Amino acid sequence: MTLQIIIALIVLIAIIILAKKLSKHKSLFPLMPFKYNFNLRRDTFKETLQLLEKRNGKMILETGTSRDGLKNTAGDGAATIVFGKWAKIHKGEVISVDISNDSIKGAQQGLHEENLNDVVTLHLSDSVAFLEKFNRPIDLLYLDSYDYSLHDTEIQAKSQEHHLKEFVAVEKNLHKNSIILIDDCDLPGGGKGKIVVDHLLKKDWVIVTNAYQILLVKKESIS
C-alpha cells in the first residue's frame, strides 16, 4: 500500500513537472517543428503571419538577420527562418539585411539546412543605407537590427534612433495594407521600438498588439 502511494506520488510529481515545462514551451507547430521554443515571440509571430495571409501579403523585409539560424529560437526569434518557411508555403519572399558578415554567414547556414535559399535573400549592408535604396513594395516590415542593451542607456538610445531611421528610410515602400512588427520592445528603457512607435502613432499607424513585439497597421486598413 505504501509503495503504491509512493509510486502514485512520483507519477503525480512527474506530471506536474511536465505540465510546467510544456506551458513554457511556445511552439509554432505546424509551421515549425514542435521542438523549437519561440518563447515571447510565438504569439506575435503567429498573429503577424495570420494577418499577412489575410492581406494576401507576399513580400517580407527584415532588418537584422537570424545569425544563429534555428539555434536560438527562444532568444533571438529566428525570424529569417520562420518567415522563410512561411514564404515557401505561401509563395512569398523574404529579404533580410544585416551589417555583420558573421551574422550573414550564420543565417546562410541555417537557410541551407532548411532548404530556404530559393525564398530568402540576404544582404550584407547597414540597414538604413540598404532601405534608402530599396525600391519594391513591402507587405511585412520586421525591424530587429541594432542590438539593444538592458543596462547601457547610450546603446539603448542608439538602437532606438536606428530603428526610427529604418522606418524613415523605408516609409516610401509601405502601402495601405503593409504590416510592421518591431522586436524587443517590452524592455527597460522602452526597447527597440520606443521612438519609432511614438513616431508611427503620430502618423497614420495604430497598434494592433502591444507585447514583447509590437504589431502595427495603417489606420485606413482597418477602418
Ligand SMILES: C[S@@+](CC[C@H](N)C(=O)[O-])C[C@H]1O[C@@H](n2cnc3c(N)ncnc32)[C@H](O)[C@@H]1O
Ligand atoms: C537580434 S539580431 C537579429 C535577430 C533576427 N531578426 C532573428 O529573428 O533571429 C540583430 C542583428 O542586427 C544586426 N545589426 C546591427 N546593427 C545593424 C545595422 N546598422 N544594419 C543592419 N543590421 C544590423 C546585427 O549584426 C545582428 O545580427
